[in-house]
Amino acid sequence: MRRQLLRWANGFALANAALFAIVGLRYLWYYSPLEPLLGWTYAGLAFVGHLSALAYAPLVLLVPVMLLIPWPRLIIPLAVSLASILLSFLLLDSLVFAENRYHLGFLTFSMLGPHTWAFLVLYLVLGTVVEGMVALWIWRRVARRPARRIEWYAPLALGVCLLASNIVHAWGEAHYYAPVTAFTRYLPLYRPRTDRGLVRLGLVDRTSAREQGVAAALGWSTNRGLNYPLAPLRCDPRPPLLNVLLVVIDAMRADALTPAVAPRTAELAQDAIRFDAHYSGGNSSRAGMFSVFYGLPGTYWEAFSNLTQPPVIMDLFRRNGYQLGLFASAPVYRAAALDRTALARVPNLRLETVSPYKGSSGWDRAITEEWFGWLDRRDQSRPFFGFLYYDAVVSIEPPDNYPSVVPVPSGASTQMRLYARYLTAVHYVDSLLGRVLDDLQRRHLLESTVVIVTSDHGMEFDENGLGFKGHGTAFDELQMRTPMVIRWPGRPPARITHRTSHNDLAPTLVTELFGCTNPPSDYASGHSLFSGVAWDWLIGAGYEDFAVIEPDRVTVVLGSGYEIRDKSYRLIPHPTLPRDLMQSAMHEMSRFYR
Numbered sequence: 001m002r003r004q005l006l007r008w009a010n011g012f013a014l015a016n017a018a019l020f021a022i023v024g025l026r027y028l029w030y031y032s033p034l035e036p037l038l039g040w041t042y043a044g045l046a047f048v049g050h051l052s053a054l055a056y057a058p059l060v061l062l063v064p065v066m067l068l069i070p071w072p073r074l075i076i077p078l079a080v081s082l083a084s085i086l087l088s089f090l091l092l093d094s095l096v097f098a099e100n101r102y103h104l105g106f107l108t109f110s111m112l113g114p115h116t117w118a119f120l121v122l123y124l125v126l127g128t129v130v131e132g133m134v135a136l137w138i139w140r141r142v143a144r145r146p147a148r149r150i151e152w153y154a155p156l157a158l159g160v161c162l163l164a165s166n167i168v169h170a171w172g173e174a175h176y177y178a179p180v181t182a183f184t185r186y187l188p189l190y191r192p193r194t195d196r197g198l199v200r201l202g203l204v205d206r207t208s209a210r211e212q213g214v215a216a217a218l219g220w221s222t223n224r225g226l227n228y229p230l231a232p233l234r235c236d237p238r239p240p241l242l243n244v245l246l247v248v249i250d251a252m253r254a255d256a257l258t259p260a261v262a263p264r265t266a267e268l269a270q271d272a273i274r275f276d277a278h279y280s281g282g283n284s285s286r287a288g289m290f291s292v293f294y295g296l297p298g299t300y301w302e303a304f305s306n307l308t309q310p311p312v313i314m315d316l317f318r319r320n321g322y323q324l325g326l327f328a329s330a331p332v333y334r335a336a337a338l339d340r341t342a343l344a345r346v347p348n349l350r351l352e353t354v355s356p357y358k359g360s361s362g363w364d365r366a367i368t369e370e371w372f373g374w375l376d377r378r379d380q381s382r383p384f385f386g387f388l389y390y391d392a393v394v395s396i397e398p399p400d401n402y403p404s405v406v407p408v409p410s411g412a413s414t415q416m417r418l419y420a421r422y423l424t425a426v427h428y429v430d431s432l433l434g435r436v437l438d439d440l441q442r443r444h445l446l447e448s449t450v451v452i453v454t455s456d457h458g459m460e461f462d463e464n465g466l467g468f469k470g471h472g473t474a475f476d477e478l479q480m481r482t483p484m485v486i487r488w489p490g491r492p493p494a495r496i497t498h499r500t501s502h503n504d505l506a507p508t509l510v511t512e513l514f515g516c517t518n519p520p521s522d523y524a525s526g527h528s529l530f531s532g533v534a535w536d537w538l539i540g541a542g543y544e545d546f547a548v549i550e551p552d553r554v555t556v557v558l559g560s561g562y563e564i565r566d567k568s569y570r571l572i573p574h575p576t577l578p579r580d581l582m583q584s585a586m587h588e589m590s591r592f593y594r
Helices: 002-029 036-068 072-100 106-110 114-144 149-174 196-200 206-217 263-270 285-294 298-306 312-319 359-377 414-442 502-513 579-588
Strands: 243-249 273-279 323-328 384-390 449-454 484-487 494-501 538-541 546-549 553-558 561-566
Touching: 002 036, 002 072, 002 114, 002 149, 036 072, 036 149, 072 114, 106 553, 106 561, 106 579, 243 285, 243 414, 263 414, 263 449, 263 484, 285 298, 285 502, 285 538, 298 538, 312 502, 323 359, 359 384, 359 414, 384 414, 414 449, 449 502, 494 502, 546 579
Parallel strands: 243 384, 243 449, 273 494, 323 384
Antiparallel strands: 273 484, 449 484, 538 546, 546 553, 553 561
């Protein structure tokens, strides 16, 4: 009986693989490959392999039960129930994807209306009937026919498809090959193999692979997968164009901007525009930097990364002849993955810093000195975009023997000691910023350069007693609020107290620097920082979850559900999901998909 059950399970899984593929054809309808031959080859392998894996998954889980309790009257109803649930989920997900270009999640289920639930129940009933008929037909067929070796060739072939698709994806990601990686978002629950193993084993040279990918990308129209921007930009830049220097101090939170901790930044703020209620677009480097350059929710990161689609601001820098001086302390392919997003089309991009100095503080010193050297060599007849991305603060790694900014009592807790060291790291990086500002002044560049100082996210040391530490763990003010100081030649100093966010930076540069007349909604989720518009709600993204932040509450959407917290980040008991707000947020997170 066990052997017969295993044969039946294999046949039932194959039948479900076919059913899932029929339902899943809807996903392929919306896929338009950047390069037809390899794009469709990979899509076919991934489609067949992944949907077959979904079909086999419940049967694999039932194998131990078959071996221990080989009762067909128990096994078959269980398998039919699991398969009908999966089939109904896949059908509903394909309909949701067709309309919104995102897949089902807990939040989507929470917001389903009564009519949709009624249809889901109908799908489940019909699916159970269909699955039951298929299961009985296969059982009778298995009972009548002797076992044949060919029965196991099909699952072997499907397994080869799954393995091959993962190998191709790992190769495609390692080579920045968007015709392969662009397909990932089209399948539900699809998480193919990444390139880490290939790079770690030395099978791929990341630098040369990236340059080949950048060259190949010149022939792709990535808008096949994205509707970004929504309309061509209409710009009228008026020379002489200002230089731009963007300084990002990783993990510097808003309350670290004080004369004691960051004296040079505080001094700059006195002669600049300081935004006192400024928020990042995420609690992680990836989402935070994405919002800095794109002005979009970090939930778009995967789609833009898979397509290696740069932001409109980088395209404007290129079209207007800006020289790029890009210096990141930590490797750009790590947490923020700028090599696949904001800097995706930059040729000869340096992926990591090689420095004679040790550690994050040494790398920060190295990129500062390299910046000075780059300014010496640049073409002075052209404007420049400079980018300095400092790392010592997030690493909490000031140089050895660097004097502490705050005294630490002998009985201080571990978190208090860590916080003191964190502030010391801020002070150290601030001193490097001071050198940068002094150098601009010496070169007479300060009056022709927009200087922007900010951070990608904040940092927490369990100050609220809720157990949240570091970054990427909560969407409270300690992790979401960052400094934002802009010194714009010709604009008087000011202190802005209404709510602003990283989503506002790209519209500011696009409109104020390049004279673009499009509404910011054509390419971003924010407004110009100089428009006086405060946000009513903000999408904050993490690595896996996201939150909708309002002035008085935060709705956190997790993989397993949602929670609503008050302004102090305490859980609100028995909350009611703000459905209209979440509908608006979901629209904002999908309107740039094609």
